[in-house]
Amino acid sequence: MTALHHNLSLKDEIRDYWSMRSENFDSQPGHEIFSADERRAWLALFARHLGEASGGRALDLASGTGVISLLLAELGYSVTGLDLSEAMLARARAKTAGKPIRLYAGDAEDTLEADDSYDVVATRHLVWTLPDPPASFREWLRVLKPGGRVAIVDVDMTNPRPGNGRPLRLLAGIARRFAKLPPPAAHAAMHADIVSRVYFSQGCRPEEVARLLGEAGFVGIAIDRDLHAIHRAQGRFMPLHKRLERASQDRFLVSARKPG
Template identity: 55%
Template sequence: MQAFSPLSNHDLRDEIKAYWSRRAETFDAQPGHEIFSEDERAAWHALLRKHLGNGEGRAALDLACGTAVVSHLLDDLGFQVTGLDWSEPMLERARTKAATRGRKIRFLMGDAERTMEPDASYDVITNRHLVWTLVDPLSCFHEWHRVLKPGGRLLVVDGDFVNPSALTRLLKRLASLASHIGLARDALHGAPNPEMAETHNRILSAVYFSGGARSDAVAALLREAGFTKVTIDTDMAAIHRSQRKNFSLLKGLERATQHRFAICAEK
């Protein structure tokens, strides 16, 4: 087996890209990735409206869009959406989904850390579960600041999945046990196989936020990159409640006790 540690930035970024390309096949089968109820869709709409307002034709860039879950939410709200991802398998599914739903979402293959988009070209930038994977977040945040128009807003949705609380650890163990002995259905949600789990852990050990992406640390880097009015929102309860019907009781409670957050910042 090829040794991946220590990884250069180039090798690490290649491995991250390959990992998410392999995850594309099952990405939409997993609750917490795709949306499985109108209650959850409404909860996400409420979060986006709270921080970004209605679209009204404004230009939005959804970074690391994957299969375009957040891109569709933005489109629902009236934004003119561009979804950018560097995984062709993810983009294939994103384009198919948009065609099936009759949505006019523009998709680009590109790197969220080097978008190649023009200066001051977007009113809104969004990303979900991207920041924890970044190799150089400060440089990346400078790039996002460059691409935003003056007065534009960035919305980061992410979490710290490295430092669970004692309650979260207990619930995770109980949920895993219940799934293992057949008392819960969570094992059916397409979790990564052991090889993929090993790759995930290897990537996590090498990225900038290897010790966990805490909201205050992310916010501090956003301010350093020039963003102002940086607001941390940890009230994800409505989204968690709506997702619970797709998880066992224990798994739903575990997710609800994790440090998940949205950060809104302005240029």
């Protein structure tokens, strides 16, 4: 894959897209957490990959409406959340008031945070939108303390999940034909245009994310596709075609460690 040049206009479009989506973002399963079962599954996933908080500092990149920041705070971290969208941040501030969470407008590719200042960097559904993941991963390595860990939760929406992804995608298509679906949302074309211009325009494969993390200097890299408990909990609030569609996608967490 060839990285796109750092393109401010593309970032502006990404920011504007998510600002537009902020109004209804928390109404959708898979964005907000809708049940105690899902929250416990998220906490277990992050604890498995990040270890004990022990009063450490966490950087939540593309923090959105604060969902992951709240989970990290519940695990015991002091959290800084950065997001390009002020509209997202406004909603996050309302949800996180009184928690050990600071929220700022900021760029995941250029955080302006100090060297060696965080124990943990966490992201959810950010990497597939990045114009320049290699530069981002070098930046995340810089802000982590020696031995600090990164946890990347993301999805390849282009290529089916290994194993049963392809037949599930076919079933999802059949279920969509029987569902009474509204016309495509106004933002669908904007989303498709943005996706066509980012680094992972052909799909965000976890193996490629892992390779780029290694090139940036991370070690101890692991790919975890066992997010079933989260997906089961989310699926209770989704129609059949959406459950099948999401089950067909390659959803994963990639974790890694800064040497030292």
